[in-house]
Amino acid sequence: MNYFKLSIFLGVVLSAYYYLDTYVLPTLYIFDPEVLHGIVKDSLAIVPPGNTTALFYEINTRLRNVYGDNINPYNTDDWMFNNAGNAMGSMFIQHASISEYLIFFGTAIGTEGHTGVHPANDYFYILKGEQWVHDLGDPDPIIYKPGDVHLLKRGSVQQYSMPTTCFALELAQGWIPAMLPFGLADTLFSTLDLGTFARTAYFTGKAMIESALRGKF
Numbered sequence: 130m131n132y133f134k135l136s137i138f139l140g141v142v143l144s145a146y147y148y149l150d151t152y153v154l155p156t157l158y159i160f161d162p163e164v165l166h167g168i169v170k171d172s173l174a175i176v177p178p179g180n181t182t183a184l185f186y187e188i189n190t191r192l193r194n195v196y197g198d199n200i201n202p203y204n205t206d207d208w209m210f211n212n213a214g215n216a217m218g219s220m221f222i223q224h225a226s227i228s229e230y231l232i233f234f235g236t237a238i239g240t241e242g243h244t245g246v247h248p249a250n251d252y253f254y255i256l257k258g259e260q261w262v263h264d265l266g267d268p269d270p271i272i273y274k275p276g277d278v279h280l281l282k283r284g285s286v287q288q289y290s291m292p293t294t295c296f297a298l299e300l301a302q303g304w305i306p307a308m309l310p311f312g313l314a315d316t317l318f319s320t321l322d323l324g325t326f327a328r329t330a331y332f333t334g335k336a337m338i339e340s341a342l343r344g345k346f
């Protein structure tokens with residue numbers, strides 16, 4: 130192997146990655162984390178406490194008012210289970226594209242696991258219940274409640290739990306396809322739930338293709 134050519138090649142690839150990551154990726158984002166936080170807080174204020182389904186409809190309607198067809202209409206039939214990082218919950222995909230996803234995620238009974246290490250910022254807006262977070266070196270849990278937002282910064286790692294019922298609106302901004310292996314590994318190597326695998330691939334692929342056809346990457 131010619132090391133001179135190899136180093137030129139690596140230099141070109143790394144420069145292209147740096148350029149795309151720094152200058153192109155952020156221009157693809159349409160969701161504003163502050164706008165989402167406002168929608169969550171306003172919805173929590175008007176929906177009767179205890180009716181989480183009504184909250185999902187309210188937030189989804191408000192999201193569609195701001196972001197139009199980039200948001201799938203809420204539908205209670207289109208949830209799917211998700212196993213990742215040893216945690217189990219369920220999700221409803223509102224939006225997926227190359228640079229962003231926006232989902233409802235949670236569990237009726239609680240779960241615990243590894244956040245994953247992602248090339249994306251992850252905003253977790255609590256709608257119901259509590260999310261507990263363990264930061265390395267901190268012996269006390271950080272507790273997020275309805276209306277709070279937990280930002281898991283790109284590249285960082287934590288242990289998290291939903292001690293009991295907890296649902297959230299989750300926004301990820303970054304390299305979404307690079308997050309998918311973490312989202313599917315527990316299914317392929319542990320649960321072997323091929324029905325859920327097919328459902329996840331179908332809804333994710335559908336959302337990503339529809340976004341691309343609208344010119345949203």
Ligand SMILES: *[C@@H]1O[C@H](CO)[C@@H](O)[C@H](O)[C@H]1NC(C)=O
Pocket residue numbers: 180182183186
């Ligand atoms: C909760 O909200 C949903 C959607 O608006 C509604 O269909 C349902 O009847 C409500 N449930 C209760 C117990 O009020």
